[in-house]
Amino acid sequence: MAKAYTPGLKVSSRTTHLAHRILPIAGEVKASLGDVVDAETVVAETFMDGDITPLNVANLIAAQPGYLPELMLKKEGERVEKDEPIARSKGMFGMFKTECKAPASGVLEAISKATGQIMIRGESIPVQVKAYLPGRVVEVLPDEGVVIENEVALIQGIFGVGGETSGPLVMACTSHDQGLDADAITDSMAGQIVVGGARMTAAAIRKAQKVGVAAIVSGGIDDSDLKAILGYDLGVAITGSEKIGLTLIVTEGFGEISMARRTYELLTSNAGRTASVNGATQIRAGVMRPEILIPLASDARDVDSAQSSTDSGVLAIGTPIRVIRDPYFGAIGTVSALPEAPQVLGSGSKSRVLDVSLESGEVVTVPRANVELIEA
Amino acid sequence: MNDTQKIDTDAINVILATDCGSTTTKAIMIEKVDGVYRQTWRGEAPTTVEEPFANVTVGVLNALTEIQEVSGRRLIDDAGEIIRPATETEGCDIYISTSSAGGGLQMMVAGVVREMTAASAKRAALGAGAIVMDTIAANDKRRPHEQIQRIRELRPDMVLISGGTDGGDTKKVTEISEMIAPAKPRPRFGKSYELPIIFAGNDKARPEIERVFSDGGFDLKITDNLRPSLEQENLGPARDMIHDVFLEHVMAHAPGYDTLMSITDAPIMPTPGAVGDILQTIAKGRGINAVGVDIGGATTDVFSVFDGTFNRTVSANLGMSYSISNVCAEATMPTILRWVHLDMDEHELRNRVKNKMIRPTTIPQSMEALVFEQAVAREALRLAYIQHKAFATTLKGVQQQRTVGDTFTQQSGGETIVNNMKLDLLVASGGVLSHAPRMHQTAMLMIDAFEPEGITELAKDSIFMMPHLGVLASVHPKAAMEVFERDCLVYLGTCVAAKGTGKEGKNCFSWSLDGGSRGSGDIAFGQIEMVELGPDETAEIEVRPARGFDVGAGPGKPVTKTIRGGTVGLILDGRGRALALPEERAECREAVTRTIDAVGLYPDLEGSAV
Numbered sequence: 001m002a003k004a005y006t007p008g009l010k011v012s013s014r015t016t017h018l019a020h021r022i023l024p025i026a027g028e029v030k031a032s033l034g035d036v037v038d039a040e041t042v043v044a045e046t047f048m049d050g051d052i053t054p055l056n057v058a059n060l061i062a063a064q065p066g067y068l069p070e071l072m073l074k075k076e077g078e079r080v081e082k083d084e085p086i087a088r089s090k091g092m093f094g095m096f097k098t099e100c101k102a103p104a105s106g107v108l109e110a111i112s113k114a115t116g117q118i119m120i121r122g123e124s125i126p127v128q129v130k131a132y133l134p135g136r137v138v139e140v141l142p143d144e145g146v147v148i149e150n151e152v153a154l155i156q157g158i159f160g161v162g163g164e165t166s167g168p169l170v171m172a173c174t175s176h177d178q179g180l181d182a183d184a185i186t187d188s189m190a191g192q193i194v195v196g197g198a199r200m201t202a203a204a205i206r207k208a209q210k211v212g213v214a215a216i217v218s219g220g221i222d223d224s225d226l227k228a229i230l231g232y233d234l235g236v237a238i239t240g241s242e243k244i245g246l247t248l249i250v251t252e253g254f255g256e257i258s259m260a261r262r263t264y265e266l267l268t269s270n271a272g273r274t275a276s277v278n279g280a281t282q283i284r285a286g287v288m289r290p291e292i293l294i295p296l297a298s299d300a301r302d303v304d305s306a307q308s309s310t311d312s313g314v315l316a317i318g319t320p321i322r323v324i325r326d327p328y329f330g331a332i333g334t335v336s337a338l339p340e341a342p343q344v345l346g347s348g349s350k351s352r353v354l355d356v357s358l359e360s361g362e363v364v365t366v367p368r369a370n371v372e373l374i375e376a
Numbered sequence: 377m378n379d380t381q382k383i384d385t386d387a388i389n390v391i392l393a394t395d396c397g398s399t400t401t402k403a404i405m406i407e408k409v410d411g412v413y414r415q416t417w418r419g420e421a422p423t424t425v426e427e428p429f430a431n432v433t434v435g436v437l438n439a440l441t442e443i444q445e446v447s448g449r450r451l452i453d454d455a456g457e458i459i460r461p462a463t464e465t466e467g468c469d470i471y472i473s474t475s476s477a478g479g480g481l482q483m484m485v486a487g488v489v490r491e492m493t494a495a496s497a498k499r500a501a502l503g504a505g506a507i508v509m510d511t512i513a514a515n516d517k518r519r520p521h522e523q524i525q526r527i528r529e530l531r532p533d534m535v536l537i538s539g540g541t542d543g544g545d546t547k548k549v550t551e552i553s554e555m556i557a558p559a560k561p562r563p564r565f566g567k568s569y570e571l572p573i574i575f576a577g578n579d580k581a582r583p584e585i586e587r588v589f590s591d592g593g594f595d596l597k598i599t600d601n602l603r604p605s606l607e608q609e610n611l612g613p614a615r616d617m618i619h620d621v622f623l624e625h626v627m628a629h630a631p632g633y634d635t636l637m638s639i640t641d642a643p644i645m646p647t648p649g650a651v652g653d654i655l656q657t658i659a660k661g662r663g664i665n666a667v668g669v670d671i672g673g674a675t676t677d678v679f680s681v682f683d684g685t686f687n688r689t690v691s692a693n694l695g696m697s698y699s700i701s702n703v704c705a706e707a708t709m710p711t712i713l714r715w716v717h718l719d720m721d722e723h724e725l726r727n728r729v730k731n732k733m734i735r736p737t738t739i740p741q742s743m744e745a746l747v748f749e750q751a752v753a754r755e756a757l758r759l760a761y762i763q764h765k766a767f768a769t770t771l772k773g774v775q776q777q778r779t780v781g782d783t784f785t786q787q788s789g790g791e792t793i794v795n796n797m798k799l800d801l802l803v804a805s806g807g808v809l810s811h812a813p814r815m816h817q818t819a820m821l822m823i824d825a826f827e828p829e830g831i832t833e834l835a836k837d838s839i840f841m842m843p844h845l846g847v848l849a850s851v852h853p854k855a856a857m858e859v860f861e862r863d864c865l866v867y868l869g870t871c872v873a874a875k876g877t878g879k880e881g882k883n884c885f886s887w888s889l890d891g892g893s894r895g896s897g898d899i900a901f902g903q904i905e906m907v908e909l910g911p912d913e914t915a916e917i918e919v920r921p922a923r924g925f926d927v928g929a930g931p932g933k934p935v936t937k938t939i940r941g942g943t944v945g946l947i948l949d950g951r952g953r954a955l956a957l958p959e960e961r962a963e964c965r966e967a968v969t970r971t972i973d974a975v976g977l978y979p980d981l982e983g984s985a986v
Contacts, residue, residue: 051521052559110558114587115551115554222727223723223727233705234730235693235699236674236733237701237733253730253735254731255728255731283698283736284698324735324738325731325740325741326728326745327741327742345739347742347743347746348743348746348813349746349811367741370739370741
């Protein structure tokens with residue numbers, strides 16, 4: 001049987017997931033091997049050097065840079081407080097002395113005889129890494145962080161904004177093709193992860209922000225709605241640091257598009273469970289997609305045994321796929337033929353193609369580059 | 377790396393070259409055929425810098441193995457090593473490589489005055505093939521703490537500091553260094569990596585700079601001032617130092633590069649640096665002015681050589697997949713749609729653009745999708761060229777002797793040196809240009825975006841071979857030139873365009889080929905016409921512009937020149953320069969449709985298309 005490799009997004013009812021929780025710089029690991037942690041447990045901690053405030057003191061007190069050290073009231077390494085005098089000129093005949101005050105609190109790190117500049121280093125900035133995924137610590141990376149393992153249901157989204165959060169999953173729509181409007185968001189959804197069906201509207205997101213929803217997961221979002229929520233037109237898909245009060249994850253793409261039925265059903269079957277979600281998306285080398293991780297209770301293993309799986313990344317007859325480019329964007333179906341010879345497309349380009357049997361029963365031909373696997 | 381001094385260029389018969397890109401490693405084989413160097417075979421394989429391989433050499437050997445399979449020539453021995461020297465049936469004489477894997481070379485540059493030393497430092501870094509993450513200058517309008525914050529956020533591979541002319545004031549450049557040192561920029565390669573700092577500023581400031589960076593965590597390198605005086609820019613030593621540091625530090629920390637460096641016969645070059653080198657070699661060899669462009673998914677590189685001066689710019693976030701949404705945001709949708717002759721729903725297009733951004737590997741299936749994608753490409757190229765023209769300038773801060781006649785045209789330096797009328801050769805590369813279904817589309821994308829004036833040759837890089845030839849030029853310039861002329865470039869043809877504007881339908885210029893024996897005619901303003909002139913043909917063209925129009929010799933003055941044909945032929949463009957499309961949508965569509973029909977850009981396809 002003809003096979004070809006193509007990437008896809010994971011939608012898995014049970015998989016063993018490893019979460020690498022690593023500090024940006026070396027620090028102290030707070031968790032030990034075998035520890036059971038929950039999402040909010042701090043597993044590693046460090047302190048980054050504080051902010052630097054430069055100040056050209058020699059200029060301010062009209063002194064030659066070379067004489068600055070003897071005019072300083074504080075020495076290198078000493079602590080200074082904001083607005084505290086730190087240097088004083090000699091003045092004339094002991095009068096008309098000019099004083100310079102510290103622009104910030106911190107430690108006087110450097111006094112330059114060459115330029116007359118000083119550097120005040122502010123308070124160290126604490127950096128904490130939380131567990132994010134509840135589970136067991138299976139590896140400790142000394143001075144760096146830990147690896148946490150758990151059995152989870154895993155859904156990769158295609159795009160998201162906002163960072164890590166967690167909360168119980170709550171269904172706001174009754175089907176995978178129902179749009180998520182403002183009236184589906186209720187006050188009781190505060191702190192929860194709201195699952196919609198098709199496109200989430202700007203009104204729904206605004207209501208969710210007001211209510212205090214932790215995250216929204218739905219099939220699609222309109223470009224104009226995203227622009228309205230962010231306040232700017234997103235130029236490149238590198239996200240995760242947005243401060244909009246909640247995390248948004250779309251599973252299919254932009255526009256009026258329904259969530260894949262399988263994804264919706266998996267989320268429905270896990271409604272009420274607490275999930276960890278992250279909207280961070282990075283579409284560059286080392287691609288990162290948003291994720292929904294639902295830690296499973298031990299009894300869930302039986303459910304999984306009925307699930308089928310495909311060879312990861314391999315296209316074959318019968319493989320479930322999603323078309324990811326117009327004119328069939330968003331259509332879901334299975335591969336029905338994989339012709340070897342390239343064909344001429346409507347655009348005039350020559351490309352390798354495949355036939356897809358869509359859910360509607362229609363069979364269409366699309367370039368292989370324009371489909372993605374729905375991976376188990 | 378093997379010693380390049382020992383290479384006897386006359387004895388070289390077989391050359392292997394690779395370019396290790398972020399996603400694909402492309403290999404070519406060059407052989408001496410009947411006394412002339414020709415590119416004969418090629419192969420490619422996924423780049424293996426990232427897990428699970430984490431060794432770039434694996435991808436290199438895979439790409440070479442592909443050549444081995446298609447050529448029937450054994451290149452890799454049983455121990456997995458490249459066979460050298462070449463015999464009748466196996467091996468190669470030299471192996472060379474470029475690399476942009478893992479994001480290429482990422483630098484931060486700093487100088488005292490943004491328009492002077494900082495601009496020179498940026499030119500040096502870009503010319504060496506780097507991506508400049510940010511430029512810090514004393515007058516960059518950011519407050520010191522904002523600059524320090526920015527430095528802390530960046531994770532450069534190295535930092536280039538310049539500032540001050542030799543023997544001049546040392547204080548400002550020391551101040552800049554004093555901000556960089558405590559900010560402790562974190563290198564990409566982790567805490568064990570000592571961040572290289574290259575100082576190419578005032579020679580008198582060197583002791584102070586050494587003091588500032590003496591506190592560990594840095595590897596300070598000092599080289600000649602890149603702006604020894606205001607009138608002089610000396611980028612060579614800084615560029616060489618960047619290359620050295622790139623090899624010693626950056627490459628040495630990338631997975632598998634220690635092995636790769638040990639098997640190449642010339643230093644590995646950053647890919648864009650190699651492209652710049654070959655363009656310079658060609659411009660110098662032919663005595664011409666040239667512009668090259670490489671449009672990728674995330675960025676667009678523009679290279680130019682005018683009167684021997686080389687410039688390169690990287691327009692970050694102007695690209696056709698990862699950055700397509702940014703192109704639409706910067707250019708605006710109405711500006712993009714002026715190139716589109718079909719009915720399209722703007723709202724739906726915006727969603728399609730975002731979908732391309734998040735699924736960057738998809739390709740246009742329908743003609744409508746192709747037309748829109750090529751419209752976006754025109755704007756990405758146009759914006760990148762505007763940025764290039766703004767950057768490629770004469771030196772600022774130079775004192776100029778003026779006469780009374782200059783009183784009303786005072787300029788303090790900083791004028792662009794890019795002159796479309798003087799441009800002889802325009803070279804296209806990058807997916808949307810190289811893989812356009814019709815060469816006519818590639819040619820028109822370039823003409824619409826770059827607006828060449830006068831008589832300009834158009835070409836495209838057939839299989840993105842310029843990086844390989846750039847590094848080859850460093851060891852065997854003759855072989856590089858021969859392959860460039862014969863196999864690298866696909867000549868599209870020649871564009872003739874008159875500078876000026878006029879009334880629609882009035883005469884713009886008249887033309888005749890070989891004294892009229894091969895055709896002649898008049899081109900009206902607004903008209904565009906194609907004349908067949910095959911890839912191996914040349915002809916003498918005489919162009920007689922109408923009053924007010926210029927084709928190179930001045931308004932109304934005729935020009936005669938020998939031109940080269942190509943796969944597209946001769947394009948006679950009477951749309952005027954600067955190229956202005958009607959603002960009213962219906963009129964604009966009509967004008968664009970006329971051009972599309974005249975050039976045959978999007979002919980109807982046979983019924984077999986899917």
